Amino acid sequence: MSNPHRLTAFAIGMKINGLTRDQLLGHVAYNDETSSRTAHPQISEGIPEGFELISGGFRVNWPPGAGNLATASFPEIGSRWRARSKDHTHSSPATITAFSIALRKSLPGVGTVQRGESLTTSSQAAHPQTQTLIGTDFALTGIGAEALTNGPGQLLWRLEPVLSKQQPGAAVGSKDHEHSSPGTVRAFALGIKIVG
Structure with missing residues (x-):
């Protein structure tokens, strides 16, 4: 069934006093890893030694078909960014790529x-x-979300940076679809400050 909609994209930028843009880029590590093709793909991507995980993301890579939709993109304990997705109701295997910054x-x-x-x-x-x-x-540098349920599944539909009472953070949402599957969703916010 056709369901046209609008999609809003957000970008979080960073500037550090004392560093030019090119100098800052020289201190940033960007990595990605792609999962194997499956109905519910997941993968995590780490970072180099001597670096701090500040953000991450995902891309679901599905061929033509019913679709494979995101269920998680978040920082794991330690220094890895995890991404998960799933097909829903109809079989539609795919791969997912996790990005770490x-x-x-x-x-x-x-x-x-x-x-x-x-x-x-x-x-x-x-x-x-x-x-x-x-x-x-x-300073906010990254946001994430994880949908959790024991049923047919919750799908992410909202993941956006917010500013509330001068505090930066993340607002997230997930939903069941076609089949009842109550669950919870976790919101993650990452930020940095420079000390010493």
């Missing part, structure tokens, strides 16, 4: 990068939503 921990002439993070879990619902905010002393 990291910043060198020690920036010569500037200081040391300290990462902050925040995590909030929604209450259980058919269409759960929540937001998480990070302290005002951190």
Whole structure:
């Protein structure tokens, strides 16, 4: 069934005093890893030694078919970014690519990068939503979400940066689709500050 819609994209930029754009890019590591093709693909991507995970993302790579939709894109404990997706009701195997973005921990002439993070879990619902905010002393660098359910599945539909009461963070949402599958959704926010 046709269901035209609009999609809004967000970009989070970063500027660090004492570094030119080219110098900053020289301290950023960008990596990606693609899963094998399956109905519910998932993969995680790490970062190099001496770097701090500051963001990540995903891309679902499906051939023509019913579709394979995102269920998670979030920072795992440690220094990896995990991405998951699934087909729904109709078989539609695909691969998923996880992206990790990291910043060198020690920036010569500037200081040391300290990462902050925040995590909030929604209450259980058919269409759960929540937001998480990070302290005002951190600059937001990345956001993530993870949909959780024991049923046929929850699909992500919202993942956006927000500013609430001068605190940056993430607002996320997921939903069941065609089949009842109440669940929860987790919101993640990552940020950095320079110390020393």
